[in-house]
Amino acid sequence: MTINRKVATGLLSLGLFSIGTGIATAATYYDYDARVPAIADFETTNKTKQTTGSAYNNVTYLAKGASLVSWVENTSGTNITSKVTYSSTGKKTMDYKAASTYKGKSVHLNISTPFGENEAVSTKGNWTPN
Amino acid sequence: MSYIFEELKRAFWSPAMLIASLLSIFMFIGGFIEYISWLPSGQLSLLYLFLSGYNSGTANTLALAFPILACLPFVASYVQDENNHLTNYISIRTSERTYKTIKFFITGLTGGVAVAIGPVVGFMILSVLSFVFQLPLEGEGLETAEMFHSMGIASPHLMILLIILTIFGCGFTLASFGLGLSVFVKNTYLAVLMPFVFYLITSTIFIDINPLLNAQILYDINKTGMGSWPRVAYAAILIIIGAVSFFGGGRKIEYTR
Numbered sequence: 001m002t003i004n005r006k007v008a009t010g011l012l013s014l015g016l017f018s019i020g021t022g023i024a025t026a027a028t029y030y031d032y033d034a035r036v037p038a039i040a041d042f043e044t045t046n047k048t049k050q051t052t053g054s055a056y057n058n059v060t061y062l063a064k065g066a067s068l069v070s071w072v073e074n075t076s077g078t079n080i081t082s083k084v085t086y087s088s089t090g091k092k093t094m095d096y097k098a099a100s101t102y103k104g105k106s107v108h109l110n111i112s113t114p115f116g117e118n119e120a121v122s123t124k125g126n127w128t129p130n
Numbered sequence: 131m132s133y134i135f136e137e138l139k140r141a142f143w144s145p146a147m148l149i150a151s152l153l154s155i156f157m158f159i160g161g162f163i164e165y166i167s168w169l170p171s172g173q174l175s176l177l178y179l180f181l182s183g184y185n186s187g188t189a190n191t192l193a194l195a196f197p198i199l200a201c202l203p204f205v206a207s208y209v210q211d212e213n214n215h216l217t218n219y220i221s222i223r224t225s226e227r228t229y230k231t232i233k234f235f236i237t238g239l240t241g242g243v244a245v246a247i248g249p250v251v252g253f254m255i256l257s258v259l260s261f262v263f264q265l266p267l268e269g270e271g272l273e274t275a276e277m278f279h280s281m282g283i284a285s286p287h288l289m290i291l292l293i294i295l296t297i298f299g300c301g302f303t304l305a306s307f308g309l310g311l312s313v314f315v316k317n318t319y320l321a322v323l324m325p326f327v328f329y330l331i332t333s334t335i336f337i338d339i340n341p342l343l344n345a346q347i348l349y350d351i352n353k354t355g356m357g358s359w360p361r362v363a364y365a366a367i368l369i370i371i372g373a374v375s376f377f378g379g380g381r382k383i384e385y386t387r
Binding site: 064065067069079082083084085086087088092093095097112114115116117118119 | 185187188271334
């Protein structure tokens with residue numbers, strides 16, 4: 001009986017710990033709705049990076065047949081992640097060059113059209129610097 | 131037979147070919163040069179860097195300039211021959227049909243080589259860098275690579291080979307098309323620029339009618355995720371238009387032998 005109680009307590013603690021950890025690490029996503037010009041970039045407002053993980057761009061809408069490129073910049077405009085090129089919706093991962101350097105710092109998402117995309121492109125989605 | 135070699139030498143051993151080749155190389159390298167500082171980290175793959183010069187990222191200028199590079203070496207050669215009255219003298223050595231056939235295929239060849247030489251040299255440079263920095267061949271999340279995977283192609287080297295062949299075909303097509311148009315414009319600068327203007331029109335106006343009408347599909351193997359048939363059909367139509375214009379149009383060369 002004592003053993004069962006210990007097992008139950010242990011499982012409960014583990015469950016609560018898992019939930020607590022999940023809440024603590026859940027990334028905050030920020031919405032965007034943009035018409036990306038053919039020449040200039042679209043930039044979101046600055047958000048604080050919370051962890052040392054990769055940034056994600058969850059694209060929910062992209063004009064048919066169009067391509068876009070997204071990456072993350074710091075406040076001085078330096079590219080701090082790899083660029084991801086996409087022509088379909090879905091979650092895109094952008095890896096930081098040195099993620100720990102930017103933890104607690106303000107960064108923003110940058111979206112641009114690649115060369116060869118000669119028209120403005122409409123897109124929607126949400127992103128997290130993580 | 132010697133005329134073919136003379137024409138080949140004239141086409142490939144020329145300042146215009148040298149300029150087009152250097153531009154192709156610099157533009158392709160320019161596409162991945164921003165990642166040079168990333169190399170020691172080993173985070174980026176060989177394929178990622180190659181695609182950054184080809185169709186990904188924001189510095190892949192080759193994806194915009196390829197029609198000009200394809201036409202720069204030899205598309206204006208027929209107009210130059212006409213303006214210099216060289217066609218009158220060439221007809222002494224060979225028939226009009228042979229002259230035009232050789233001109234047509236060599237022009238296409240120069241166009242293909244001029245555009246493809248950048249990716250070929252870029253790949254050689256990246257192979258050395260990949261060996262030195264022990265880069266992985268392929269990373270995750272590359273849309274073009276995923277397209278190849280869906281076709282059952284898993285080897286990054288085969289992907290790169292197919293991309294280079296596509297680029298060569300693209301250059302051949304636009305140079306052939308440009309040569310056909312040059313018969314009507316009769317101006318060396320316009321002859322070089324006409325396919326680029328055509329490309330801009332298709333990628334800004336025709337694309338709204340149907341994405342398959344965008345001439346970018348000749349260059350970008352991943353464009354709109356389509357198979358190869360629309361690309362082959364597009365290329366065949368442009369080559370036929372170029373051939374019909376070139377062989378059927380222009381001044382009839384008098385055969386004076």
